[in-house]
Structure formats: structure tokens, C-alpha cells
Amino acid sequence: xxxxxxxxxxxxxxxxxxxxxxxxxxxxxxxxxxxxxxxxxxxxxxxxxxxxxxxxxxxxxxxxxxxxxxxxxxxxxxxxxxxxxxxxxxxxxxxxxxxxxxxxxxxx
Numbered sequence: 001x002x003x004x005x006x007x008x009x010x011x012x013x014x015x016x017x018x019x020x021x022x023x024x025x026x027x028x029x030x031x032x033x034x035x036x037x038x039x040x041x042x043x044x045x046x047x048x049x050x051x052x053x054x055x056x057x058x059x060x061x062x063x064x065x066x067x068x069x070x071x072x073x074x075x076x077x078x079x080x081x082x083x084x085x086x087x088x089x090x091x092x093x094x095x096x097x098x099x100x101x102x103x104x105x106x107x108x
Contacts, residue, residue: 001044003031018043020052039090046082046104055082081107 003023010017015026016036023040030036047055059082066076077083084107089095 001041003037005031016040018047020044020047034093035090038093038095039086041096042086042089042099043082045096045099046085049102049104058082081105 001021001023003025005026005028006024007026009024010026015030016039017024018040021044023037023044025031025036025040049055050058059080062080062082063076066079067073070076070079078087081104085104088107089099
């Protein structure tokens with residue numbers, strides 16, 4: 001995992017994005033934000049579990065389903081199972097030590 005500060009890759013309104021094996025952050029000080037970095041590390045684990053490419057396919061399809069369901073981009077994003085898991089567990093800095101395989105399925 002590599003943490004890189006590169007604001008030009010992030011969509012407006014986002015502070016981080018994970019594209020295995022990289023975590024891209026908006027600002028240099030975000031590297032010290034343990035909760036944000038943990039959120040992105042959860043995405044690293046999810047991407048590894050789905051062998052990376054299928055993760056992005058699933059993410060995109062689920063986003064489209066949620067967008068049809070909620071008719072709102074932000075709400076669709078927050079209801080993607082991967083995001084629901086990451087937001088629910090981001091404050092638990094030991095979460096990845098005890099997380100079960102494919103645990104994101106609980107958040108569908």
C-alpha cells in the first residue's frame with residue numbers, strides 16, 4: 001500500500017480514493033488522519049478479496065443500482081455495500097485485524 005497526495009485525481013468533494021495498491025489523498029495533512037486512512041485501507045482489503053478488477057465492476061454496477069433506487073448520486077454512493085462497511089468501521093483502527101473474509105456482503 002502506498003499513500004500519495006494527488007488532489008487532481010479525486011472527484012470534487014472527496015478526500016481520498018483507493019486504486020490498489022495506492023491510496024490517493026487530497027491534502028498532505030490527510031496522511032495523519034487515522035480514520036480516513038483506515039477507511040481507505042478497508043477498501044484495499046475489499047479490492048484484494050475480489051481480485052481488484054471485479055471489485056470495480058461490482059462497485060460500478062452497485063452504484064448504478066443504488067442511483068436508480070435513490071435517484072441521488074451522493075446517497076447512491078453512501079449506500080454501496082463497500083462504502084457502508086468502510087464508513088461503519090472506519091473508526092475501529094483494529095478492524096482489519098478481526099474482519100472476516102468478504103464481510104462487505106453483510107452491508108448489501
